[in-house]
Amino acid sequence: MERDDPILEVEDLVVRYGHRTVLDGVSFTVRRGEVLVILGGSGSGKTTLLRTLVGLIRPHSGRIVLMGEDVTTLSGARRRELRTRMGMCFQGSALLGSLTVADNVALPLREHTDLEESTIGIMTGIKLNLVGLAGFGDYLPSQLSGGMKKRAGIARATVMDPEIIFYDEPSAGLDPIVAAGIDRLIRKMQQAFGLTSVVVTHEMESVRLIADRVCMLHGGRVVGVGTLDELERLEHPWVRRFLSRQPDDEPGTDPDFLRSLTGAG
Amino acid sequence: MTRLAGAVGRWTLDLLQAGLRVSSLMVDTLAAVAATPFRGRSARGRAAVESFAEFGSRSLPIVGMISLLVGVIIALQSSYTLERWGAQRFIATLVAVSALREMAPLMTAILITGRSGSAITAEIGTMQVNEEIDALEVMGIDPIRYLVVPRFVAMVLAVPAVTVVSMFIMVAGGLFTSVWVVGVPGGVYLDQTVQSLVARDLVIGLTKSVFFGVAICWVGVYRGFQVRGGAGEVGRATTSSVVTSIFLVILIDLVFTVFFYFV
Structure with missing residues (x-):
């Protein structure tokens, strides 16, 4: 099996809830057999992205080509057939x-x-x-x-x-030992069966353990794709803050915010 | 004034949209029923039997109890009017006709709404909250086929079946009352019952009950799928499912009554 041939290609994906744009022109590729981690903060749109990839949300525009089929235009029977060749683990496990x-x-x-x-x-x-x-x-x-x-x-x-498996926040809400066990299981599945894995998470610990490559999502846009080392060399201020666990600027020091409190201006 | 017009317009649009979604749910369900839903899948056949036991058999104690009481009530109320004319033997007619045509189908439908229509909404609503419906979708399993079809088949069979039992018990309730309270001999009562009933009464009662079953199941399922958010939503949807179902049952009852009055 050619390891570099893409199993999932996402092109210029836009997802809107009403007038709010949640994903804005997201593009990336997942190669066969790799573990790609979609990393982002709360509200970055990463869960929405995953739900769109598996076809639970209809995108506003853009293309998702999964195992050679365009998920966004598939009809009922073909879509069901495709779904027997993929798997998904929900955050709450959804048994x-x-x-x-x-x-x-x-x-x-x-x-x-x-x-x-x-x-x-x-x-x-x-x-x-x-x-x-x-x-x-x-x-x-x-x-x-x-x-x-x-x-x-x-x-x-x-x-x-399946040929590809999607994990939504696999280690969320678990203690570190159990979470590490799940990370190891994800790795084991990938190594034993060459199972391509797309993992959505915000836990840096997991990323270090499981990721071949990382796709960083911020404000509904991809801000970087690559290995963790490559991302750590990026100059993007938000990426730097995220990877080194620095807080955002103090909201209280924003002069607009202070003015809005006092009602002046 | 503009606000009022806007509200009325929005309300109408919401209603139309709900109607549209319910219809598409109906079409999907019927299509799935028609497409031999049990094709080699014994699991779904078992689910339908299990649902039938839940909606039907397990509702018998309460339906039987209530039917007996309603039979007694109708007999006593009729006696109150009929004894003035010395026509107490016609209690049998009144009990039989109102039980078969009206009270048995209606009482059964309302009780099954409370027991099972609510349960369907709560169950599907909880599955919606726990992403179980999404999980089915992603596994390529059609939730309509997997969840709705067995419940639909079971409900459409269970409501008429329980209604028949309810009819018998109501007539029995009337019989006991006229024998022990009013003093009409049992033989006379039964003769009068048989004389006053025609097959048409049974057909009207059962036709209604099939439609009641359809309404209870669809409202239950629709409200369940509508749930978004958390446990509070499940509670609200369940309440609304019961209220909507009972309203629809009575509306359907009215439509049929008017129809059979003129036909």
């Missing part, structure tokens, strides 16, 4: 609360394949074992901890052996 963990993981197989129930059982078991949840198949999602739910979500997203 179906009414199904056991094993049934959650088996769901795509039951819906999209005609495999025997026994085969489905074995494949589900393998994936659960891979993410470290062997023996938890009969639990309901509500009985699992946050980290275990994330792992179950990863098992479900990879059960169809």
Whole structure:
């Protein structure tokens, strides 16, 4: 497999909520087999970007070519077919609360394949074992901890052996040890299966561990794409602040803000 | 004045838009039902059976209880008027006709709205909040097919089925009341019941109840999918689902009553 050939190309993507532009001309490429991290602060539009990439939000304009198909114009059946070749892990893991963990993981197989129930059982078991949840198949999602739910979500997203997987804030809300475990799992999935991974996060610790390349998002625009080393050499003031964990300028020192408080001017 | 006109205009537009979305939901559901939704997927068949048990069988105790009480009430109320003419045997007619044509379908629909229409909204609304609906979409699983179709099939079958039970129990309630309270012999009551009923009464009652089932399910599902935000929204949507359903049920009832009055 050619590692440099692009699996996902985003061109000049614009997303609007009403009159508010959330993503403004975003372009980047994801190469087959790499882990690309979309890094940005709160409100930078990174979750919106991910939801647009998987087709949950319709963009205002622009192109998203995923595995050779333009996601923005695909019809129902073709879109569903494409979706069986990708996986997504949601921030809250989004396991179906009414199904056991094993049934959650088996769901795509039951819906999209005609495999025997026994085969489905074995494949589900393998994936659960891979993410470290062997023996938890009969639990309901509500009985699992946050980290275990994330792992179950990863098992479900990879059960169809997808070519690309999207993670939305995989380590958000987890303690550092559990978060590191999830990071290692993401790396493991990529190394074991050559699984292309697109990870949205704001955690610098994760980025250092998992990223081949980083796409930095600020105010709905891409401010830099490259390895972490390349980004650290950028002169962009916001990138420098983000990477070195410096706060924004104190809002209280802004003269306009002071004037607005006193009502003068 | 302009503000008022604007508000009325906006309200009308919102209403039209909601109507449009509900219709497209209806079309999607019917298309999915028509496209053999159980094609080798025993899971969805099982879901429909499970929903039928939930909407139907498990509502029987409360529906039975209420139907018995309503039967007693109709009998007593009719007796109050009829005894002046010494025509108490016609209690049977009044109970039978009002139970089959009106009270059994209506009471059943209202109880199932409260029990299950609300539950459908709460369940789908919670799934919406937890991104479970999005997860289904991304897995390439159509939420309409996966979530709505089994509930729709179950609801459209369950409401008439429970209505039939309710009809029997209402008539029984009337029977007990006229035998033990008013003093009409049981044989006379049953004769009178059989004489006064025609197949048409049953058909009218059941036709209504099918449409009630359709309304309860669609309102429940639609309100559920509408939920955005958090748990508070789920509560609001559930309340609104019940109120809307009951209103629609009574509206449909009126339309059918007017229709069958003239036809």
